[in-house]
Amino acid sequence: MGYSQQVLDMLQQTVSGQIDNFWDFSFTFNALFGEDAEFSEAWDNENSEMFDALNDFELMIFLEEHDPSDKQGFIDFLTPYYEKAKQLANIERNI
Numbered sequence: 001m002g003y004s005q006q007v008l009d010m011l012q013q014t015v016s017g018q019i020d021n022f023w024d025f026s027f028t029f030n031a032l033f034g035e036d037a038e039f040s041e042a043w044d045n046e047n048s049e050m051f052d053a054l055n056d057f058e059l060m061i062f063l064e065e066h067d068p069s070d071k072q073g074f075i076d077f078l079t080p081y082y083e084k085a086k087q088l089a090n091i092e093r094n095i
Contacts, residue, residue: 003043004050004089007032011082015075023068030063050088054081 010029013019033055034040044051062077 002046003039004047004085007043007050007054008082008085008089011078011085015079015082017071017075021068022066022071022074025074026063026066026068030060033060047088050085053084053088056081 010025014022014025019025032039032043033051040051059081066073066077068074
C-alpha cells in the first residue's frame with residue numbers, strides 16, 4: 001500500500017468516526033511529517049503535493065491543542081483536509 005493511501009485511510013477512519021482515541025491519532029499523524037523520517041521522506045517523494053497540503057500549520061496546531069474528547073470537532077476540522085487529500089491522491093494516480 002502506498003504512503004498516500006495509508007494517510008487517506010487514517011483520515012477516512014477519523015472523519016467517519018471510526019476511531020475512539022483522537023489523542024493517539026494526533027501523535028501518529030503528526031509523526032508522519034518528520035518524526036517518522038523514513039515515512040515522511042517516502043511519502044513526500046511519492047506525492048509531494050499531498051504531503052505539502054497536509055503539512056499545514058493550522059492542522060498541526062489543531063492536532064496539538066484540540067480537546068481529544070471532542071470527536072465531532074475532529075471530524076469537522078479534518079473533513080476538508082481529507083477531501084483535499086483524496087483529490088491529490090487521485091491526481092497522483094492519474095499521472
